[in-house]
Amino acid sequence: MRELTYNEAAIEAIAEEMRRDPRIFYLSTDALPPLLREFGPERVRATPITEAALTGMAIGAAGCGFRPIVDWRQVTFSFVAMDQIVNQAAKIHYMFGGQQRFPILFRASVGGGGQVAAQHSQSPYSMFMNVAGLKMFLPSTPHDLKGMIKTAIRDNNPVISFESGRLNTRKGPVPEADYAIPLGEADIKREGSDVTVVALAWLVHEALAAAETLAPEGVSVEIVDPRSLVPLDAETIRCSVRKTGRLVIADEAGPTAGFSAEIAALATEDAATFAQLAAPPRRVCALPVPIPYSPVLESHVFPNRDRIIAAIREVLHGSRPDVAA
Amino acid sequence: MRELTYNEAAIEAIAEEMRRDPRIFYLSTDALPPLLREFGPERVRATPITEAALTGMAIGAAGCGFRPIVDWRQVTFSFVAMDQIVNQAAKIHYMFGGQQRFPILFRASVGGGGQVAAQHSQSPYSMFMNVAGLKMFLPSTPHDLKGMIKTAIRDNNPVISFESGRLNTRKGPVPEADYAIPLGEADIKREGSDVTVVALAWLVHEALAAAETLAPEGVSVEIVDPRSLVPLDAETIRCSVRKTGRLVIADEAGPTAGFSAEIAALATEDAATFAQLAAPPRRVCALPVPIPYSPVLESHVFPNRDRIIAAIREVLHGSRPDVAA
Amino acid sequence: MPRSTTALATPRLSANLPPETQREMLRRMLTIRRFEERASADYLAGKIYGVVHSYIGEEAVAVGVCSALGEGDRIISTHRGHGHCIAKGADLNRMMAELYGRRTGYCKGKGGSMHIADFGIGMLGANGIVAGGIAIVTGAGLAAQMERKGAVAVSFFGDGAANAGPFHECLNIAATWKLPMLYICENNMYAANTAAAATHALPDVAARAAGYGIPGAVVDGNDIFAVYQAAARAVERARAGDGPSLIECKTYRWRAHTERRGQPDRRDLAELEAWRGKDPIARLDQQLRAAGGLDDAGREAIEREVMAALDAAIAFAEASPFPLPDEATEDVFAA
Amino acid sequence: MPRSTTALATPRLSANLPPETQREMLRRMLTIRRFEERASADYLAGKIYGVVHSYIGEEAVAVGVCSALGEGDRIISTHRGHGHCIAKGADLNRMMAELYGRRTGYCKGKGGSMHIADFGIGMLGANGIVAGGIAIVTGAGLAAQMERKGAVAVSFFGDGAANAGPFHECLNIAATWKLPMLYICENNMYAANTAAAATHALPDVAARAAGYGIPGAVVDGNDIFAVYQAAARAVERARAGDGPSLIECKTYRWRAHTERRGQPDRRDLAELEAWRGKDPIARLDQQLRAAGGLDDAGREAIEREVMAALDAAIAFAEASPFPLPDEATEDVFAA
Numbered sequence A, B: 001m002r003e004l005t006y007n008e009a010a011i012e013a014i015a016e017e018m019r020r021d022p023r024i025f026y027l028s029t030d031a032l033p034p035l036l037r038e039f040g041p042e043r044v045r046a047t048p049i050t051e052a053a054l055t056g057m058a059i060g061a062a063g064c065g066f067r068p069i070v071d072w073r074q075v076t077f078s079f080v081a082m083d084q085i086v087n088q089a090a091k092i093h094y095m096f097g098g099q100q101r102f103p104i105l106f107r108a109s110v111g112g113g114g115q116v117a118a119q120h121s122q123s124p125y126s127m128f129m130n131v132a133g134l135k136m137f138l139p140s141t142p143h144d145l146k147g148m149i150k151t152a153i154r155d156n157n158p159v160i161s162f163e164s165g166r167l168n169t170r171k172g173p174v175p176e177a178d179y180a181i182p183l184g185e186a187d188i189k190r191e192g193s194d195v196t197v198v199a200l201a202w203l204v205h206e207a208l209a210a211a212e213t214l215a216p217e218g219v220s221v222e223i224v225d226p227r228s229l230v231p232l233d234a235e236t237i238r239c240s241v242r243k244t245g246r247l248v249i250a251d252e253a254g255p256t257a258g259f260s261a262e263i264a265a266l267a268t269e270d271a272a273t274f275a276q277l278a279a280p281p282r283r284v285c286a287l288p289v290p291i292p293y294s295p296v297l298e299s300h301v302f303p304n305r306d307r308i309i310a311a312i313r314e315v316l317h318g319s320r321p322d323v324a325a
Numbered sequence C, D: 001m002p003r004s005t006t007a008l009a010t011p012r013l014s015a016n017l018p019p020e021t022q023r024e025m026l027r028r029m030l031t032i033r034r035f036e037e038r039a040s041a042d043y044l045a046g047k048i049y050g051v052v053h054s055y056i057g058e059e060a061v062a063v064g065v066c067s068a069l070g071e072g073d074r075i076i077s078t079h080r081g082h083g084h085c086i087a088k089g090a091d092l093n094r095m096m097a098e099l100y101g102r103r104t105g106y107c108k109g110k111g112g113s114m115h116i117a118d119f120g121i122g123m124l125g126a127n128g129i130v131a132g133g134i135a136i137v138t139g140a141g142l143a144a145q146m147e148r149k150g151a152v153a154v155s156f157f158g159d160g161a162a163n164a165g166p167f168h169e170c171l172n173i174a175a176t177w178k179l180p181m182l183y184i185c186e187n188n189m190y191a192a193n194t195a196a197a198a199t200h201a202l203p204d205v206a207a208r209a210a211g212y213g214i215p216g217a218v219v220d221g222n223d224i225f226a227v228y229q230a231a232a233r234a235v236e237r238a239r240a241g242d243g244p245s246l247i248e249c250k251t252y253r254w255r256a257h258t259e260r261r262g263q264p265d266r267r268d269l270a271e272l273e274a275w276r277g278k279d280p281i282a283r284l285d286q287q288l289r290a291a292g293g294l295d296d297a298g299r300e301a302i303e304r305e306v307m308a309a310l311d312a313a314i315a316f317a318e319a320s321p322f323p324l325p326d327e328a329t330e331d332v333f334a335a
């Protein structure tokens, strides 16, 4: 199958949908050349640096029958638009009794690794997960990203496409034929029997590397990629944990009230899963600090395959008498 | 001991500190009459409706040696200031290598129950917890609120005082003598042996009512009030769970990646605590929806003493053979 | 007043408005006045929940502007939204039912006073966030421009909102893209308890229009003809593709910021009294009578009509069921 | 140019500036130029990480404004911050060490190019968020007003930032409270790849000043005397308690928005060439020579001095250790 980069897959998904539906237009502080060339400046608008206004305008245009895409670019810049996101976009359909649809795709690049320091290395998706009324996803492959963006653009609600900056130039197979991946379906990126690693985005790849390292030792790692954050496929995750009896969560974000905390909670609060859990769940996350600039410091802050391996070894030793893992 | 309302306790704490330290001034879109009367319009400023600017200005003034207080009023309005909170206030001390201190108190009223609908009934503190670099608390009594605001004002970092709107007019004993309550110390609001209820703010009082109801049945409920969200007193919570073997978390906020998820995670990921946990932890939270207006709908969305009681009964029946609870 | 910082001001057109149009304006203003009187009473009686912001005293702004609009035009409102809904033609029954928290309300009881919307008539909603609607309706202006049907979009906002970032971001975008927009600042001299004089560098918000190269006019917001004229000219300009206008309507609210027991109104009572003397409804009534377009009988007929519609709305609301608790989990997402 | 929308413009003062002051201005501009040349080279060589925004071409703005300031005055910068740091007197060693990610840097290696600050000299920091610094430095202006020591605060920001909400919120607050502020818009005609002409309703950001009742001036940002004069007048005004001024400096950046391999500069090359012809450093050099304040020897002496300081900074950075990994968990909170 032909290969595309993560970023190419996103652009291809958007271009295909824009060809299909003239109501789609694109707002961003920097017009993406490939889209601008094909669709022109009315549908691909270079705007002032006003993410708050762009977000609000998308809500209004959506309420009038259009299907806007707002590219916040770095998730960092979405914070100036937080009122429009939290107080308006997330609530407007509900608040108004469902009388109107607000189909909007928001794009936000997340993550670190580029030595661009605290402001430009953020992974705050759990902040958005906590807000009722927003759908969102964070895929780990070009294939998943393309399929989920297509679904999101066809969805009649605000949906946030979180995209991993670290993966932008990473290639992967992407079918030529049209396809879409539903939100709310986790994907098992590797089957295994000893431990479940729930990982997001770049850490899916780190987890795969960790699994390769551990395989020769006879440790069989199952890797679950939720892909979609809201809706979240709790059942696939719980199923895997019931099977392996052990849970490691790998996330580039910090742990506190993060995605990783939600996974630990939804796994342990489920009686059937709890009953099979042979060891305490482990979170492998960024240290709870702003992201520093110097490469020495930055690489120390982020999780990686080695920390995943260490966590897996830990949960394999922890064990509960009543559970035959 | 004399009694003050929750709100009076906050104002008294601020007034006492403002008398003590002339570097403290207060920014708000509505000048609070008692503070304005005593300290005048230079130190108690009625501002334009620009929470983003106020938040940024507080950072700048703090960096110049002042100790500003910014009253966002409803936490809802802090979302227009989110860039200044997340990208600036939380990171500036770290980003600049600790070269300057930024002592700021932010105040934000949280919670629902007043039929003011989705925008004005929010409890998004876990969104702030996820951001490294911010301290914050949410007390349940006038006594705790006064003591923690005093500590926060004397702290050399940005600290958010989340204050429960439901508790504003609730009275409680407050000593006349000067006192301060350190951040990061949970308070056991009721001792018990069968189940631990970790509750925040208004739900501490609902949990106390639930405990009263269950006592005659011989169910002994321990109620832990973290009070401080960052830093969070994990040890007191884990200790209590190790003792009771059962955990219920009661929070007015939604569950997803919420405070409640963090408590479930920090309790279960600790090996010693996990080993003593006899039943799956249970989250008693708001339904994951925007908060509706009509009283019928609103009261259905929020947790309460009855749901806490139901959750307690549930975890008392769930049980694990290897753990003698 | 009316004074003007730009070309917008024109000779009075009231003469050009047929009497029935003027009587309709009177009827709409009166509907708002009576609706708000009833809403305040029912709020204090505990039949309406949460918070209610009364529009009494400012009726000429909403009605004057909306009288210059067509069906395809869209507006957005603020936390003080009842007047704009009624002026744009919202159904009193569904409005009152929403305030009563009933499932027959505009928002099925989910929104309440601060969130009444009727997209069917181009009313894009009240909004609980100050300046929160400005960007949303600017998006409606962009939609109108892309639809190429000659529709315009109108942003109503207060003097307080005019100091907030979205005002600036959106006026610049609308001016740059020549969006068919009207920005209507309802300057009632206060943001809650805070006087505009203490938070604005200049007395006139309209003075900011020049910075974007768009017309900015100050009009007497209690003079419905002045408001109507300024709006009509701005609508003309917008439909012609010449871009947005900023119109500042000087007015005053008669009641406290919100309807709440024990919330003292910290404004100067003499000031309030003076403005009550400038009642926009009495003013139009007198002008109509002077022009022979209204007599006692005519006025009484309008009053009866308005009260009948209002009583019907109350009856409808009273008779409507509350939502079922489980409906709270519906409408989070659209299908 | 220089043209002015207000009272700010004055007869050229260059004559009044002693030659040594003018030579010091030249030295500072040259220091910025050489520092940026070296930063770009070292970035492409992989010795500097992340992202670097070059100030080359705009030196007269930072140096012209900071030459009008005193030690107690405070400034804030943008993502394009090296020039402002140097103009305010920052230590080249600690700047370069920060770019090199070393623990001896201004931020102990935690901040990098976008976050260099030196509160000791009143440099409140570069900032990675467009318009993110405007409110922070306005708080410094409020602090200065409350301190009553006659200090002023200066906000440097780009044309792109001038369209963002904080610009409006802060100019209104500063004007209303008469804060001792200078708002310096560095209009280099682009926000990254987006032309200001496509995002601004009017060509002059300074035209927005009138909406707040404050002076707004447009000056040639490549003419250090024009910048200095406008700034000096604004500083005078601020110290006198008459409030803020907005000064728009028309200039141009010579390099791409950021130093990055394979990032094409989408601007018109002829335009770039034309602006390279308006080099602010060559211009001051010529003016000084014409006035007899500089000769070849003098210029060479300055060059040597600048290069010596820069080489020392590089040597300091190279010799400085990287932080220890565990230092990543320090400095989250102040004691």
Ligand SMILES: Cc1ncc(C[n+]2csc(CCOP(=O)(O)OP(=O)(O)O)c2C)c(N)n1
Pocket: B029, B049, B051, B077, B080, C078, C079, C080, C128, C129, C130, C157, C158, C159, C160, C161, C162, C186, C188, C190, C191, C192, C257
């Ligand atoms: C961002 C934000 N901050 C604060 C508030 C609280 N608040 C509600 S209405 C109001 C005053 C608004 O004044 P104005 O814009 O003049 O409208 P008016 O009430 O006078 O019609 C304030 C401060 C809010 N709703 N939103």
Ligand SMILES: Cc1ncc(C[n+]2csc(CCOP(=O)(O)OP(=O)(O)O)c2C)c(N)n1
Pocket: A029, A049, A051, A077, A080, D078, D079, D080, D128, D129, D130, D157, D158, D159, D160, D161, D162, D186, D188, D190, D191, D192, D257
């Ligand atoms: C809120 C926000 N949105 C987007 C960006 C990405 N960004 C960084 S610099 C820049 C252009 C800034 O242009 P201008 O303000 O004119 O400053 P200049 O780079 O020209 O000096 C943009 C869009 C950002 N840093 N912050």
Ligand SMILES: [Mg+2]
Pocket: C158, C159, C160, C186, C187, C188, C189, C190, C191, C192
């Ligand atoms: Mg007002």
Ligand SMILES: [Mg+2]
Pocket: D158, D159, D160, D186, D187, D188, D189, D190, D191, D192
């Ligand atoms: Mg620029």
